[in-house]
Amino acid sequence: MTRHILGLSGGKDSTALAILMHKEVPQMEYFFCDTGKELPETYEYLERIKARLGIKIEYLNAERDFDHWLEVFNGVLPSPRVRWCTRKLKIEPLEKFVGDDKAVSYIGIRADENREGYVSAQPNIYPVYPFKERGLVKSDILNILDDSGIGLPSYYEWRSRSGCSFCFFQRKYEWVKLAEKHPEEFAQAVAYERDHKDGRTYTWTQGETLLELIARKDQVIADHEKAIAKEKKTSPKLSLAEVLESVLDDEDDEMPCLACHL
Structure with a gap:
């Protein structure tokens, strides 16, 4: 027997795919790879999806958490070049969930995206x-x-991608808003930069620590608001969420991990 699986990330594309497929493939198994470091809004959104669609979502957890693997990797924070968090906390739990079974995995990559990304x-x-x-x-x-009534997750008011609260793919404005909306999670991200037994310092963003970034938050916010106003004027038909996404993509268009951000 072939299993049919669909991974939800807490983002818009995988959610829309679940809406599209849940009636077409009634035997679909839905899963969420839970790192334990997700935003509260992500868990709330998953509950909304379950309630609206009447589906069960299997939460997959790695046998060892982020802190364990951070120690294994000698304190080296994950980055676009070293994405150990995706492998250890997302991909390996998925592969264990499937085991040796044959499985069709439904991926929410759109027709207007130039990537494969499995x-x-x-x-x-x-x-x-x-x-x-x-x-x-x-x-x-x-x-x-x-049309489904599910809409977008609430974090789309200030962040355009799902993923861990301290995801290294966050843009500078998103880090500033994380400090404002979730100060405990931001403090944990600061500690991950700073607290290493050998005294080394790693940074989530290139060229500065989070504390240095926050010290100039007024300028970051001002630059962001200026870019938002310009984008609204240039593309008046876009929704607020689309304007935000466009502005943030202009700041940093590096492609994130598909296991986390669909």
């Missing part, structure tokens, strides 16, 4: 891309979310 090399897990197959683009995904 995260597992296991030959028994076969990826399919329903959005690409149907030619669905970002506007279609937003319509699916609106």
Whole structure:
């Protein structure tokens, strides 16, 4: 028997895919790779999805948590070049969940995205891309979310990607807003930069520590608001969430981990 699986990240694309597929594939197994370091808004959004669609979501946890692997990697924080968090906390729990079973994995990459991005090399897990197959683009995904009544997660008011609270793919404005909205999570991210037995310092953002970034938060916010105003004027038909995403993508368009950010 072939299993059908769909990973939810707490982001808009995987959620829209679940909405699209839950009636077409009633045997679908939904899962969320839970690092234990997610935003509270992510858990709230997953509860909303379960309630609206009437589905069960399997929460997958790694046998060892982030702090364990941080010690194994000698305090080296994950980064775009060293994404050990994705491998240890997302991909390996998924592969254990599937085991040796044949599985079709439904991936929420849109037709307007130029990436493949399947995260597992296991030959028994076969990826399919329903959005690409149907030619669905970002506007279609937003319509699916609106029509379902699920909408966007609340963190889209200040952040355009799902993932851990201290994800290294966050832009500078998102770090500033994390400090404002979730000071405990921000303090933990600061501690991860600073607290190492050998006295070394690692940074989540290139060129400065989080405390240095926060020291100039007024300028970061001012620059962001100026960019938002310009984007609104240039593209008046975009929603507020789309304006935010466009501005943040202009600041940093590096592609995030697909296991976390769909």
